Amino acid sequence: MRDHFGGRPGLFTAVLSALGLAVLVSMGHAQSPSPSPSPGLGAGAGLAEEHWRLPLAPQGEAPPRWSDVERSLAPRSCGQCHGDQLQQWRTSLHAGAFSPGLVGQLLTFDAEQTASCMKCHAPLAEQHQDFEAARQRGEADDPERRGLAASGNGCAGCHVRGHRRSGPPGRDDGATGQSDEGGPHGGVYRAAWFEESEFCAACHQFPQEYAVNGKPLQNTLAEWRASPHAARGITCQGCHMPGRKHLWRGIHDPETVASGVTARFSADGRGASFQLSNSGVGHAFPTYITPKVVMRAVALDSQGRPLPETAAWRDIQRVVDYTGGQWVERSDSRLLPGQSATLRLPWKGSRRITMWLEVYPDDYYDHQVYDALLTGLPAGGPAARLIAKADKRAAASRYRLFETELRRPD
Ligand code: HEC
Ligand code: HEC
Ligand code: HEC
Numbered sequence: 001m002r003d004h005f006g007g008r009p010g011l012f013t014a015v016l017s018a019l020g021l022a023v024l025v026s027m028g029h030a031q032s033p034s035p036s037p038s039p040g041l042g043a044g045a046g047l048a049e050e051h052w053r054l055p056l057a058p059q060g061e062a063p064p065r066w067s068d069v070e071r072s073l074a075p076r077s078c079g080q081c082h083g084d085q086l087q088q089w090r091t092s093l094h095a096g097a098f099s100p101g102l103v104g105q106l107l108t109f110d111a112e113q114t115a116s117c118m119k120c121h122a123p124l125a126e127q128h129q130d131f132e133a134a135r136q137r138g139e140a141d142d143p144e145r146r147g148l149a150a151s152g153n154g155c156a157g158c159h160v161r162g163h164r165r166s167g168p169p170g171r172d173d174g175a176t177g178q179s180d181e182g183g184p185h186g187g188v189y190r191a192a193w194f195e196e197s198e199f200c201a202a203c204h205q206f207p208q209e210y211a212v213n214g215k216p217l218q219n220t221l222a223e224w225r226a227s228p229h230a231a232r233g234i235t236c237q238g239c240h241m242p243g244r245k246h247l248w249r250g251i252h253d254p255e256t257v258a259s260g261v262t263a264r265f266s267a268d269g270r271g272a273s274f275q276l277s278n279s280g281v282g283h284a285f286p287t288y289i290t291p292k293v294v295m296r297a298v299a300l301d302s303q304g305r306p307l308p309e310t311a312a313w314r315d316i317q318r319v320v321d322y323t324g325g326q327w328v329e330r331s332d333s334r335l336l337p338g339q340s341a342t343l344r345l346p347w348k349g350s351r352r353i354t355m356w357l358e359v360y361p362d363d364y365y366d367h368q369v370y371d372a373l374l375t376g377l378p379a380g381g382p383a384a385r386l387i388a389k390a391d392k393r394a395a396a397s398r399y400r401l402f403e404t405e406l407r408r409p410d
């Protein structure tokens with residue numbers, strides 16, 4: 001095996017194609033050919049798609065009269081005047097998208113492979129330039145030395161093209177179009193498509209031509225379009241940026257998950273039952289192949305200790321495998337909007353049962369990706385250190401929701 005991990009291309013093809021991630025890269029390439037917009041989004045994607053032609057072109061020169069803070073693409077500069085957005089964004093996974101799990105892999109890639117990942121995780125051309133410059137200096141493994149790249153999916157990636165700032169219609173007056181160009185950063189271009197779900201699609205929806213058993217591995221926009229939320233005009237932003245907040249909470253946040261699903265527990269003479277419904281998630285619960293959600297139940301003894309031999313569970317997950325050069329779907333038990341699943345456990349002599357939902361937001365990375373990468377990387381090297389950190393984080397992200405004890409009715 002060792003030889004395969006010798007050179008960079010060797011590591012790349014051996015590890016990544018084993019994991020199927022090379023396919024993700026090629027999907028990325030296929031998504032990007034400019035000038036034709038990314039395929040598969042269908043009607044209504046027009047102007048947002050225009051904004052999101054990946055990889056993004058370099059911004060070029062800012063107008064000469066702009067001050068340093070106006071021309072800067074760094075989130076902390078934007079934050080000097082947009083403090084609320086900076087504070088919120090900092091706590092989000094978009095801010096953390098240039099993560100150890102990503103960079104640990106980029107360290108083993110060439111510039112082209114790196115660009116194909118960065119276009120979704122740190123999309124500015126200037127971010128890629130800064131990362132390659134750090135690599136040249138031998139400092140790419142130090143987050144302090146990666147320049148703009150470190151800011152991940154930052155303000156400018158979503159709001160700045162050719163140094164023009166754009167954003168949603170005016171908050172108070174709904175105004176669209178170019179504002180007064182005499183203001184800071186030459187004013188702003190306000191556009192209705194900032195509030196459309198298609199705005200999020202460039203990074204959260206793969207083209208249909210990469211479907212596995214009819215469904216691309218990232219299919220969030222299509223799931224949303226088929227949902228009653230789309231019909232009611234409730235967009236991605238409506239749920240993930242309420243009040244225009246820059247928080248983007250999702251599966252990693254217990255409160256967000258609890259707000260999207262409904263748990264019902266009941267007990268009768270035969271046993272206890274746990275019903276889970278997707279009552280308010282705007283797409284499949286969960287939407288990706290990476291999380292695993294498990295409904296769990298176990299009977300307790302008279303002291304309240306779990307009786308492991310009684311344990312029962314039901315997985316809610318899309319399981320895929322990369323085998324023989326292609327992706328295969330093993331099962332898909334995710335809940336589409338409106339769907340429910342039920343888990344029952346008979347008393348079998350006990351009088352108490354606990355039931356809960358266990359959420360593993362990073363299951364696929366934790367158990368498939370990082371373990372395999374760690375086997376291939378030179379131990380103790382910079383890439384292995386970053387992947388080990390990501391592996392620890394992924395394992396620590398699991399949590400429990402809705403834990404409830406039910407008693408046998410007399
Ligand atoms: C020197 C202060 C300053 C800096 C720095 C600054 N902005 Fe602004 N920004 C403003 C002002 C003032 C407006 C309102 C402009 C108008 O109404 O014409 C504005 C408007 C906006 C809007 C429209 C939202 C709204 O409130 O109507 C967006 C989006 C925006 N800026 C993004 C950015 C981004 C991204 C950066 C960093 C790359 C940035 N700004 C840096 C001052 C600043
Ligand atoms: C089309 C956009 C897109 C491309 C291209 C892309 N990613 Fe991601 N990536 C995402 C999204 C969205 C998530 C969050 C959902 C998830 O966990 O799958 C993610 C999550 C991840 C994570 C787990 C979270 C974290 O940051 O630790 C890793 C690691 C990762 N990607 C690595 C890569 C690598 C390596 C490449 C290039 C081979 C790549 N990605 C290319 C969109 C993309
Ligand atoms: C992932 C893309 C994304 C990133 C990253 C992002 N924004 Fe936004 N921003 C949006 C969208 C989309 C809206 C409009 C939301 C809506 O109207 O529901 C918005 C709205 C805004 C507004 C208008 C707020 C208002 O109340 O009218 C400002 C100002 C702004 N963003 C600044 C920033 C700054 C500063 C950063 C970085 C700290 C940032 N954005 C990062 C997508 C993004």
Ligand code: HEC
Nearest residue numbers: 093096097099120121123200203236240248249250251252
């Ligand atoms: C430039 C690419 C890009 C765009 C545009 C983008 N995202 Fe993301 N998003 C990502 C990546 C990459 C991640 C994973 C970050 C990580 O963990 O490394 C992510 C993570 C998220 C998460 C967190 C999921 C979790 O695991 O808890 C949510 C929610 C989300 N995005 C919603 C949105 C919404 C809503 C929009 C549109 C307003 C949007 N994103 C636009 C790239 C993007």
Ligand code: HEC
Nearest residue numbers: 200204221224235236239250251260281282285286287288
């Ligand atoms: C009706 C509200 C609602 C709408 C609309 C919605 N979401 Fe979500 N989203 C949620 C809730 C609740 C969760 C947490 C449960 C979960 O992970 O499925 C979530 C989770 C996520 C996640 C976490 C990853 C995962 O596997 O679940 C991402 C990424 C995401 N949403 C992106 C989007 C995008 C992109 C859109 C628009 C195409 C969108 N969401 C529309 C409510 C919504």
